[in-house]
Amino acid sequence: DGGITQSPKYLFRKEGQNVTLSCEQNLNHDAMYWYRQDPGQGLRLIYYSQIVNDFQKGDIAEGYSVSREKKESFPLTVTSAQKNPTAFYLCACGGGGLGTEAFFGQGTRLTVV
Amino acid sequence: QKEVEQDPGPLSVPEGAIVSLNCTYSNSAFQYFMWYRQYSRKGPELLMYTYSSGNKEDGRFTAQVDKSSKYISLFIRDSQPSDSATYLCAMRPGTSGSRLTFGEGTQLTVNP
Numbered sequence: 001d002g003g004i005t006q007s008p009k010y011l012f013r014k015e016g017q018n019v020t021l022s023c024e025q026n027l028n029h030d031a032m033y034w035y036r037q038d039p040g041q042g043l044r045l046i047y048y049s050q051i052v053n054d055f056q057k058g059d060i061a062e063g064y065s066v067s068r069e070k071k072e073s074f075p076l077t078v079t080s081a082q083k084n085p086t087a088f089y090l091c092a093c094g095g096g097g098l099g100t101e102a103f104f105g106q107g108t109r110l111t112v113v
Numbered sequence: 114q115k116e117v118e119q120d121p122g123p124l125s126v127p128e129g130a131i132v133s134l135n136c137t138y139s140n141s142a143f144q145y146f147m148w149y150r151q152y153s154r155k156g157p158e159l160l161m162y163t164y165s166s167g168n169k170e171d172g173r174f175t176a177q178v179d180k181s182s183k184y185i186s187l188f189i190r191d192s193q194p195s196d197s198a199t200y201l202c203a204m205r206p207g208t209s210g211s212r213l214t215f216g217e218g219t220q221l222t223v224n225p
Binding site: 041045058092104105106107 | 149158159212213217
């Protein structure tokens with residue numbers, strides 16, 4: 001089945017640690033996105049990529065990094081520089097005629113312990 | 114002031130009611146308007162997608178865009194308990210590669 005998969009579903013991070021969230025899609029979409037969702041704030045864009053080997057910062061990129069070496073994959077690293085990383089992280093993909101975030105993954109809940 | 118305003122609710126209705134969910138926006142460049150449904154602890158799913166002004170209907174769902182008032186609505190007819198979720202509006206300008214701006218989301222509960 002075609003879709004977009006995020007892993008892990010739950011992730012715990014110690015202070016000072018970097019962690020990487022995985023996002024894989026087999027929908028052949030060019031564009032991929034990372035969002036952060038916090039209560040009362042809706043979805044905020046962290047990074048996005050419209051083509052392999054290229055990506056742009058979103059509204060809240062500080063403390064995060066990404067790579068786009070393959071069309072199917074867009075991993076997000078939450079670095080120790082991110083001071084408040086506890087949140088629900090969502091990956092999305094889209095493109096073609098729709099030109100928008102057509103599909104979202106099921107999310108990764110990151111908690112700092 | 115936020116570019117997109119959406120009442121977070123919560124909104125509680127009896128089964129069978131007509132539900133009206135709304136967003137207002139300030140950026141006149143927005144051309145594409147979406148509604149997403151998000152169940153608890155899940156990712157959003159695209160429900161409706163409209164371009165510019167007008168209405169779009171899909172089963173029990175109707176999306177309405179009034180660009181002159183900068184106001185969009187989602188109507189749900191004959192609401193069901195399975196419609197209980199958070200509904201997010203989102204919109205973007207017409208330029209290629211433009212970003213999507215989301216509303217905060219409205220939490221809806223449909224009571225049997």
